[in-house]
Amino acid sequence: MAPTQWRPELCGPTPLCPPVPVILESPATDLACAHCGDVCPAEPLRLAELPFCCAGCRTVYELLNDNQLCTYYALGERPGLKIKAVELPGRFDYLASEAVQAQLLSFRSAERGRLTLHVPQMHCTSCIWLLEHLPRLHAGVVEARVQFLRKEITITYLLADISLPEVVQLLASVGYEPQITLAELGAQPHRASHTLYYQLGLAAFAFGNVMLLALPEYFSFVEDLQAGFGRFFGYLSLVLALPVLLYSARGFFRSAGQGLRQRHINLDFPISLGLASLFSVSTFEVLTGRGPGYFDSFTGLVFFMLIGKWVQQRTYDALRFDRDYTAYFPVAVTRLTPAGEQSISVQELAVGHRIRVRHQEVIPADAVLRRGAGQIDYSFVSGESTPVTRAAGDLVYAGGRQLGEALELEVVRGVSQGYLTQLWNNPAFTKDAAGPTLETYANRAGRYFVALTLLLAAGTLAYWAPRDQATMWRAFTSVLVIACPCALSLATPFALGAALRVLGRHKLYLKNAAVIETLARADTLVFDKTGTLTDPTQSAVQYHGRPLLPLEKQLIATAAAQSTHPLSQRLARELATEAVPLATCQEYPGQGLSATAASGQALRLGSAAFVGASASGPEGTPETCVHVALDGELTGYFTFRNVYRPALPAVLTALSQRYRLAVLSGDTDAEGPRLRALFGPAAELRFGQSPADKLAYVAAERALGHTVVMIGDGLNDAGALRAANAGIALTDTLTNFSPACDAILEAVELGRLATFLGFSRACLRAVLATFALSLCYNAVGLTLAVQGHFTPIASAILMPLSSLSVMVMATLLVRWAARRYQL
Amino acid sequence: MTIIFLLIGLSLLVALTFLAAFLWAVRSGQYDDAYTPSVRMLFEDEPELRP
Incomplete structure (x- = not known):
């Protein structure tokens, strides 16, 4: 690694030459913690020659070692989880x-x-x-x-x-603190639905046996067998097929019925129509002794279509796509009553209650700060990780995490009435969650299919009626039978199911396969700024002021490393020099810290007021500042500016050619010029947007007929994520909270967004190509059917052939597309 | 050829047994988690250390 760059001489206070930013690099250390694998500080803690990055990691190692559980370290590469420094007594x-x-x-x-x-x-x-x-x-x-x-x-x-x-x-x-939140309370251990497995098993059983029984029908050399046992086989097939109709195929009928009640014809309608006519024709033929019926085709169809459902149903169990604020808020809060502290459930919290919020706890409701210095980290709400300072008497919004001393708050709004949680009262959240937001191609195709089928069936009736009564009925029922668009219904699940897995391998986790179709048809991309376009874990640290001596830098770095404040931590990481011995070090929460080196040099580091600087220095700058005073003399200040994710320029260039882009930021427009340069002249940039404004903007875009994909990260984007056709939540670590959304994307893969969207389009083309293939089969079948030549044996060949080839083709086309997009 | 009635009856019985076995396996949760058992079976058996 390159040596740390530190060139304070470049940012001298000459008025003619504005301070030149110096972007610092991380330190180089080659010792990895034996527990968590993180880089160790210059003087790591040791235990039996093994280096540890912190006391927490060493404690876990000791605990495991004492209990002969060190196999833990042998199974995986650095499996340990970093232990948070602060342990709160009474937290549980x-x-x-x-x-x-x-x-x-x-x-x-x-x-x-x-x-x-x-x-x-x-x-x-x-x-x-x-x-x-x-x-x-x-x-x-x-x-x-x-x-x-x-x-x-x-x-x-x-x-x-x-x-x-x-x-x-x-x-x-041992580092595995469970997540117990309001939403998880009362949730019983996940009971997976077994219904689909039961249905699938039953259909497979019936399919296999009915096929065996139907076999003699297809071979002329067993004619005498057929003559003797035909009726018996027919009745047996009927008995085997009946549970398939009543149980396995229930989902299709139910979905078709639901569609009809909403005056909407979906793909399950022609399927149900086909299945019903297939079954009734076969029953009629068996009961009247005319033939064996199409029971093998019937059970086979149901079996294949259930496989399609099963493929599509595969989702990411560990990820939650439906989380709202309750998943993030704590279960219990500490209420202060005259009798003392009392732990109450968040739901019981009422206006006027006094509550205590300790270090690392989340503020559950909008409240007025009564006592304590608030250092509130709203990164889960806005994506901004620099804490906000609040003093007694200030209004504090729910959703922030307190860092530092315990606070006393007075609740002014109930949990569900807060500034943030009110978002969930918006109609966007109350509307039917299951309702499809987009008309899928499969459903649209299904509708044309119904119209075409009914037209053809009527035409067949009209054509054969004056000519041949017997053929008329056979042809009519055959048209209804062949009209079952089973191959069509298999195309989407197989293609999109395969695409879902491809995207999952590249850290874009979709809620379900239908999201791919929405992504493919998107024309507008809306981004949140803080935490989405910017990287909350990185910042460009700049120093403005008189040059610092190496010894002074060391003092600042050593003192900053003592503090848990995010800005101090960042500063320590950026400066990363050898530690110097400190005589004293005292932190003043919400203000700063003061330290004295062993050499006697005094340092004050923190806010302008704390250090004694006039506010004139960094006035007008939107960045966060940390001032430095050495021996009572102001030397300058550090600024921390959020940096945009490095992959951003390339991905935006690729996206802007095809999509309308927009940025919705809750911040001021200070970043306007930089964003304009990144997004180009056509993009819509909006600043000072409240969560409700973001939701309204996305809803308005949709009302104009655009297909909107929202990319955000915090709870304040939850409304927009929900209102969009597809909401993608960006997360730096999967275990972190992500608001309700349709897809979760790991932030490192943001640079491939254009590729993902292109791949979705390719997948949709694959679906359409497969549609064409299945329509060819239907055309062949219909040609036979209208002539009255659609016999059980034709059906028995055509149906499995079409189903299987559609499955294979859909999967292969998607694999090919993935290879083309290098996914 | 009436033996066929018996044979088909027997074959159906066998098939029904397999169906019942499958339904039992689903019901007892064997399809709920298809990953963890594959890892768990590779863990070394260790002697009981507790006194």
């Missing part, structure tokens, strides 16, 4: 409450309790191993079972030996 006390336990525990007897917890941190084989070996760490834990894909752990424990808060504390002590 609310779990001791009877009401909370009643909601959390899925089973409880006199001596045992069982519950399922969501542990988003688990990520590898080592995690599974350690979590399933919890009983080693505490005898009170009887059993621990991990559901890795859902990131859930089911723990059975002895009530006499360990309490629920202790169980959770145990998990937290």
Whole structure:
């Protein structure tokens, strides 16, 4: 790595020459922490020659080592999770409450309790191993079972030996603190729906057996067999096919019925029509002894279409796409009553209550700050990770995370009435969640299909009626039978299901396959700024003022490293020099810190008021500033500016050729010129947008007929994400909170957004090509049908052939598209 | 050829047994998690360390 650049001589205070920014680089250290694999500081903590980056990691290692659980480190590469420095006593006390336990525990007897917890941190084989070996760490834990894909752990424990808060504390002590939030309360262990498996199994059973029974019909050399047993086989097939009609195919009929009730014909309507006529024609033929019917085709169709459903249904269990604010807000808050502190559930929180919010806790409701210095990190709301300072008497909005000392707040609005949570009262959230927002191609094709089929069937009736009564009925029913667009219905699930997996491999996780179609048809892309276009973990640190001596830099870096404030941490990381011994170091929450070096040099680092600077220095600059005073003399200030994600210019250039682009920012327009340069002259840039404004903008664009994709990250984008045709939530780590959305994209892959959208379009073309193929089969079938030549054997060949070839072609076309887009 | 009635009856019975086995497997949750067991079975069996 290159040596750290630090050239203060370039930013001298000469008035003619404006300060030249110096962007600093991260330090180079080659020691990796034995627990978490992070880079160790210059003088790492040691235990038995192994380096550790912090005391938390060393504690976990010691704990595991003492219990002979070090296999943990052998299974995966650096599996450990960094332990948050601050442990709060009493953080899990609310779990001791009877009401909370009643909601959390899925089973409880006199001596045992069982519950399922969501542990988003688990990520590898080592995690599974350690979590399933919890009983080693505490005898009170009887059993621990991990559901890795859902990131859930089911723990059975002895009530006499360990309490629920202790169980959770145990998990937290090894770095796997479970996520227990308002939304998860009362959620019983995930019960996957087994219905589709039952339906599929039944259809497969019936298909296999009916096909065997129908075989003699297709071969002339077993004619005498057919003569003797034909009727028996027919009745047996009817008996086998009946449960398929009544149970396996139920979903298609129900969906068609729902569509009809909403005066809407979807693809399931012609399917149901075809299935119903196929079954009734076959029953009629069997009962009247005319032939064996089409039961093999019928059961086969249902089986193939259920496979299509199964392929499409595969989703990402561990990701939650429907999270609202309740998933983020805490379960319990500390209420201050005259009798003392009391832990109450967030739902019970009412206007006027006094609450205490400690370090790292989330503010659950809009409230007035009564006591304490608020340092509130709103990164989950806005994407901006620099804390906001609030003093007593200020109004504090819900959703922020307090850093520093405990606060006393007075609630002024109920949880669901807050500035932020009111978003969820918007009609965009109350409208039918399941309702498709876009008319899919499959449904539109289905409608034309119905019209065409009915027209053809009527034409057949009219043509044959004066000529041949017997052929007329056969031809008429055959048209209805062949009209079952099963191949058509298989094209979408197989193509989009394959695409879903391709995108998942590249860290774009879609809620369901239908989202691909929406992405492919998008014409407007709306971005949030902070946290989406900018990288919240990076900032360009610039120093303005008189040049600093190397020793002074060391002092600043060492003092800043003592503080947990994000700006101090960032500063320490940027300066990254060798530590100097400090005589004193004192932090003043919300203001800054003061330190004295062993050499006697005094440093004050922090806000302008704290350091004693007049506000004149950085006036007008939108950036966050940290002032520096050495021995009472002001030397200058550091500015922290958010940096845009490095991949942004390239991806925007690619996107602007095809899409209308817009930026909705909650900030002032200080960044306007930079954004304009990035987005080009045609883009819509809006600043000072409230969450409701963002929602309204997206809704207005949709009303104009545009297909809108919103890309955002915080809770304040939740409304816009919801209102858009497709909302993509950007996240830096998957375990982090992401608001309700249709897709979750890992931030490192933002640069491939143009590729993803292009690939979606290619997938949609693949679907259309497969439609064409299946229509060819239907044309062949219909040609036979209108002439009255559509026999059971023609059906038995055509139906599986079309289904299978459509499945194969859809999958292959998508794979080919993926290769073309290098995905 | 009436033996065919018996044979078909028997074959159906066998098929029904498999169907029942499948339904039981689904019901007992074997299809709920198709990943973790594949990892779990590779863990080393260790001697019981608790006293």
